[in-house]
Amino acid sequence: MNIILLGPPGAGKGTQSQRLVEHHGMRQLSTGDMLRAAVKAGTPIGLKAKAVMERGELVSDAIVSELIDAELTAMGSDVGAIFDGYPRTAAQVEALDEILARHGRDLDHVIELEVDEDALVERISGRYSCANCGANYHDVFNQPVRNGTCDKCGAHEFKRRPDDNEETVRTRMREYRAKTTPILPGYESRGLVSRVDGMASIKEVTAALDDLLN
Ligand code: AMP
Numbered sequence: 001m002n003i004i005l006l007g008p009p010g011a012g013k014g015t016q017s018q019r020l021v022e023h024h025g026m027r028q029l030s031t032g033d034m035l036r037a038a039v040k041a042g043t044p045i046g047l048k049a050k051a052v053m054e055r056g057e058l059v060s061d062a063i064v065s066e067l068i069d070a071e072l073t074a075m076g077s078d079v080g081a082i083f084d085g086y087p088r089t090a091a092q093v094e095a096l097d098e099i100l101a102r103h104g105r106d107l108d109h110v111i112e113l114e115v116d117e118d119a120l121v122e123r124i125s126g127r128y129s130c131a132n133c134g135a136n137y138h139d140v141f142n143q144p145v146r147n148g149t150c151d152k153c154g155a156h157e158f159k160r161r162p163d164d165n166e167e168t169v170r171t172r173m174r175e176y177r178a179k180t181t182p183i184l185p186g187y188e189s190r191g192l193v194s195r196v197d198g199m200a201s202i203k204e205v206t207a208a209l210d211d212l213l214n
Pocket of ligand 1: 009031035053054056057059084086088172
C-alpha cells in the first residue's frame with residue numbers, strides 16, 4: 001500500500017502519519033522531516049534548504065524527489081509508504097510517478113485532509129514535538145498524558161519548529177494554494193482521491209483513515 005497525505009500546513013498530516021505507522025506497519029516518508037534533519041546535520045542539502053524553509057517557500061523539486069528516491073531504495077519493497085508532504089508541485093507528481101514505477105510500486109490512495117484555514121494558525125502555533133523521538137503534541141489538542149514527559153519514549157525535552165510562526169505560516173499556506181492544490185485534479189482523474197474531514201478530533205480522523213485503508 002502506498003498513500004499520499006495532502007493538506008495545508010497544520011492539517012494533521014504528520015500526526016496522522018505517525019498513527020498510521022503504528023496501526024498499519026507502514027513507513028512515513030516526510031520530506032519536511034528529512035529536510036529538517038539535513039539542516040540540523042549541516043549537509044549540503046541542509047545548507048541549501050535552510051533559508052528557503054525559514055521563509056516558508058518550497059525547496060527545489062529535484063532535492064525533495066532525490067530524498068524520496070533514496071528513502072524508497074533503503075526500505076524493503078514489502079513495506080507500505082505514507083508520503084507526508086510530498087508531492088507538492090506538478091513536477092513532483094511526475095517525479096513520483098517515475099520513482100514509484102522504478103521501485104515497482106503502485107499508488108493506492110491520495111487523501112486530502114480538509115480543514116478550515118482560520119483554525120490552522122491556532123493549530124500550528126500550539127504544536128511541538130519530542131526532541132528525542134519526534135512524537136507530535138499540541139498545547140491544547142494533544143497533550144502528553146504526564147505533563148513534560150513524552151508518552152512514547154519518556155524523554156523530557158521538546159522542540160518547536162522555527163517556521164511555525166504566523167508570517168511563515170501564511171507564506172506556507174499561499175504556497176499550498178498556488179502549487180499543491182492544482183495537483184489534485186490530475187489525481188482525481190485517475191480515481192485516487194479521497195477527502196477526510198481534518199477538523200474532526202485526532203481519533204476521528206484516524207478512524208476515517210483506517211476505514212479507507214482497510
Ligand atoms: P513540512 O514539514 O511538510 O511542513 O515542510 C516544511 C518545509 O520544508 C516546507 O515549508 C518547505 O520549505 C520544505 N518542504 C517539505 N516538503 C517539501 C516538498 N515536497 N517540496 C518542496 N519543499 C518542501
